[in-house]
Amino acid sequence: MVQKQDQLYEGKAKKLYSTDDPSAVIHEFKDDATAFDGKKKGQIAGKGSMNARISAALFTLLENQGVRTHYRELINDRTMLTDKLDMVPVEVVVRNIAAGSLSKRLGYDEGVPLKNTIVEFYYKRDDLGDPMINEDHIAELGIATKEQIKEMRETGLKVNDVLVRFFDQLGLTLVDYKLEFGLKDGVMMLGDELSPDNCRLWDKKTGEKMDKDRFRRDLGRVEEAYREVLARVTGTSKEGGNF
Ligand code: UDP
Numbered sequence: 638m639v640q641k642q643d644q645l646y647e648g649k650a651k652k653l654y655s656t657d658d659p660s661a662v663i664h665e666f667k668d669d670a671t672a673f674d675g676k677k678k679g680q681i682a683g684k685g686s687m688n689a690r691i692s693a694a695l696f697t698l699l700e701n702q703g704v705r706t707h708y709r710e711l712i713n714d715r716t717m718l719t720d721k722l723d724m725v726p727v728e729v730v731v732r733n734i735a736a737g738s739l740s741k742r743l744g745y746d747e748g749v750p751l752k753n754t755i756v757e758f759y760y761k762r763d764d765l766g767d768p769m770i771n772e773d774h775i776a777e778l779g780i781a782t783k784e785q786i787k788e789m790r791e792t793g794l795k796v797n798d799v800l801v802r803f804f805d806q807l808g809l810t811l812v813d814y815k816l817e818f819g820l821k822d823g824v825m826m827l828g829d830e831l832s833p834d835n836c837r838l839w840d841k842k843t844g845e846k847m848d849k850d851r852f853r854r855d856l857g858r859v860e861e862a863y864r865e866v867l868a869r870v871t872g873t874s875k876e877g878g879n880f
Pocket of ligand 1: 728730736737767814815834835837849
């Protein structure tokens with residue numbers, strides 16, 4: 638059993654700890670929720686545990702489909718053991734349907750299906766407001782090679798194939814999501830988390846939003862939405878599973 642050691646970092650939704658295995662870290666998922674660059678703050682009861690379990694299920698699914706991820710195991714309800722990665726400071730956003738900032742950028746109503754999947758890169762720099770950047774900017778910054786950029790894009794699309802199909806079977810439309818990658822011994826792996834905090838999921842029947850937009854936009858029933866996503870992902874949703 639790996640032992641938790643020092644806190645390495647506290648983010649908005651997770652705390653990261655070193656362990657007695659130098660190649661592994663522990664992620665403790667928090668109930669805290671933030672939006673709009675931290676200007677909106679709150680808590681979603683049980684979110685940490687739900688997001689840890691949803692992430693564990695989705696990383697396992699992706700591993701089984703040949704995507705390399707940092708996931709090793711759930712240590713308890715809200716605690717995940719992973720490989721330690723050198724993170725690439727880039728957020729990779731993959732989109733199937735217009736929503737959020739893309740709707741604003743292109744002037745598309747939310748819900749308009751995209752002709753092709755769109756992959757975007759954002760530079761993870763709070764002081765700059767996480768600006769959108771392109772491959773040339775990433776190469777200029779020296780934070781990833783052209784090859785690694787290509788790999789992040791291709792893996793993002795592979796993840797999309799797997800997750801769109803998986804969520805569709807659960808009665809959910811995968812609208813968009815954010816991925817983060819890191820390197821372990823020079824090998825690119827999927828890191829961070831995969832949960833309703835960083836995916837947009839809409840109920841196929843009702844069109845209801847079942848993700849962090851319920852918190853961002855004060856839509857109510859936030860916990861209930863996360864709980865229903867967890868139930869569907871783990872196959873314990875009640876019959877129909879309407880939301
Ligand atoms: N996203 C995220 N972290 C961020 C920005 C975006 O997890 O810092 C996710 C978000 O939940 C959504 C997708 O990436 O699933 C696209 O977000 P968008 O650019 O539309 O930004 P938003 O409208 O959420 O500000």
